[in-house]
Amino acid sequence: MGGVDVLYGVGATKAGTSWFYRYLHDRHDTGLKSLKELHYWDTFEVELCEKQIEVQERRIETFTKLRGQALVAGQNWRASNLQRQISDAFGLKDVLKSNREDDRAYKEYLMKDIGEARLVADITPNYGLLDVPTMQRMVASYSTSRVLFLVRDPVERLWSHVRMQAVRQRQPGEEIPIKAERILDRIITSEKETHILKRGDYSTISERLERAVPEDRQMTAFIEDIWAGPGLGSVCRFLRLPDQPTRQRPVHEGVRVELSDVNRKRAAKFLAPQYEWAVERFGYLPDAWRKNVSEL
Numbered sequence: 001m002g003g004v005d006v007l008y009g010v011g012a013t014k015a016g017t018s019w020f021y022r023y024l025h026d027r028h029d030t031g032l033k034s035l036k037e038l039h040y041w042d043t044f045e046v047e048l049c050e051k052q053i054e055v056q057e058r059r060i061e062t063f064t065k066l067r068g069q070a071l072v073a074g075q076n077w078r079a080s081n082l083q084r085q086i087s088d089a090f091g092l093k094d095v096l097k098s099n100r101e102d103d104r105a106y107k108e109y110l111m112k113d114i115g116e117a118r119l120v121a122d123i124t125p126n127y128g129l130l131d132v133p134t135m136q137r138m139v140a141s142y143s144t145s146r147v148l149f150l151v152r153d154p155v156e157r158l159w160s161h162v163r164m165q166a167v168r169q170r171q172p173g174e175e176i177p178i179k180a181e182r183i184l185d186r187i188i189t190s191e192k193e194t195h196i197l198k199r200g201d202y203s204t205i206s207e208r209l210e211r212a213v214p215e216d217r218q219m220t221a222f223i224e225d226i227w228a229g230p231g232l233g234s235v236c237r238f239l240r241l242p243d244q245p246t247r248q249r250p251v252h253e254g255v256r257v258e259l260s261d262v263n264r265k266r267a268a269k270f271l272a273p274q275y276e277w278a279v280e281r282f283g284y285l286p287d288a289w290r291k292n293v294s295e296l
Helices: 017-025 046-072 076-097 104-111 125-129 132-140 154-169 176-190 194-199 202-212 223-228 230-238 261-270 272-282 287-293
Strands: 005-011 119-123 145-151 218-222
Touching: 005 017, 005 125, 017 119, 017 145, 017 223, 046 076, 076 104, 104 119, 125 194, 125 202, 132 145, 132 202, 145 202, 145 223, 145 230, 154 176, 154 194, 154 261, 154 287, 176 261, 202 218, 202 272, 218 223, 218 230, 223 230, 223 287, 261 272, 261 287, 272 287
Parallel strands: 005 119, 005 145, 145 218
Antiparallel strands: none
């Protein structure tokens, strides 16, 4: 399997990584697991590893229940898909519990049953937060590894992440729009919810990638350009895959809550360093980004 390329997908939460995972997963020339985020490289600490093992145990329980329901309903195709997810979750659980000194179990898991695939991938956005030595170890795990960093308009990404948090944190009687506005206000006025900010700190993530990953093995891409069409071809060329257009729509869009003009301006001003990073790095911004830059 030495000729198979390995992609590590990093990026911010709500920056299009789920969409891109689905795009790659559904191609005939790739061999992705049925689980998107494998969380191998960010779980070397015992507590974090145990947490991910629990995640896989819950997945196995849920998938097993759903598979039984699918069989009863005569949905054999769905039952087959769920069985694959169950098997992948069991396999990942074993990998997470394995000896991490040589990463052998992880590497064997990633390459198992991939047939004639030209590329395999582990798309875990949180890898963007890895320290430089761990990133270097990740990239060095395969001679054919590449890293794709997906970025999305900073304001839109932040607001999408905030809405997701509002749903998760909502207490009985709370309305999601009001909850979301309060979370956004805490972020802007007192820089709380720091985990949200770290995941959208493109300039810092980019700096770590530049230190850890050879230039010819990394790419940063605007998800808006990929969704629009032309950017997808550039990414395919980077991954040494034939260009394959898609009409697939974005996934996990979340609860729709409009961002007020006042808060849009506040968020754009607060996130100005991220827009400045993009302009300095690329000398170009997608139309969606320019709209919010005009608010500065």
